[in-house]
Amino acid sequence: MKAAPEAQKRLLDLAELDSTADRLAHRRRTLPELAEIDEQSKQYAKLATEVIEAETEAGDLSREQTKAESDVDTVRTRADRDQKRLDSGAVTSPKDLASLQSEIVSLHRRQGDLEEVVLEIMERKEAADAKAAGLIAKRDEIAAVRSVSEERRDAALTEIDKETAEVRGKRAQIVGDIPADLLALYDKLRDQYGVGAAMLRGGRCQGCKVALSIAEMNSIKAAPHDEVVRCEECRRILVRTAESGL
Known part of the structure; x- marks a missing residue:
């Protein structure tokens, strides 16, 4: 799957909002x-x-x-x-x-x-x-x-x-910046793992906190910027940024 790097980065904003919504829902229940x-x-x-x-x-x-x-x-x-x-x-x-x-x-x-x-x-x-x-x-x-x-x-x-209403409003705005197929994948992964996308920071997936191997890092480095890459450990979408260590 391919998606513009900026669209992929918007997944991090979406994931942050979704985490906030989950915390609010948990707080509401407890x-x-x-x-x-x-x-x-x-x-x-x-x-x-x-x-x-x-x-x-x-x-x-x-x-x-x-x-x-x-x-x-x-x-x-x-x-x-x-x-x-x-x-x-x-x-x-x-x-x-x-x-x-x-x-x-x-x-x-x-x-x-x-x-x-x-x-x-x-x-x-x-x-x-x-x-x-x-x-x-x-x-x-x-x-x-x-x-x-x-x-x-x-x-x-x-x-x-x-x-929660404020979070939903912000989420609706961000969703408009993300392609439908990328959003569908994100939502599927979020349903499975709780978090659908995570930043690759310093060679480590921020979703599962596992450090990627040199081979994995080289593979991601060689991938096109618009290629949607996944963590081999937790299968979440890995979002590349300037902090990724590539």
């Missing part, structure tokens, strides 16, 4: 904020699940407390009713009086037991409410921290995308 946000999102999801569990537990205890309080009210109402019957003097039979008094004592005992149950449930509910509140605070704190990380990520991505 922003520290991305790892931070991922970890923060995992923490948020875990806390969100724990909040639901704590709120569910608190809700269940609230319903349990309501039922227990209802049971207390039922027993209290029945005890009050019996106490009124006893106080009214309507019950005169000694046997019935004894039975009524016994029932009142039993109801008071039952009421006391149920009130203990209510207090125990209330304590458990207070603990569940406190746990839920603490988890909500942690969840919201993580959300706020993640929001800050997302702002930093967005700012970094905006800057990277701006630089």
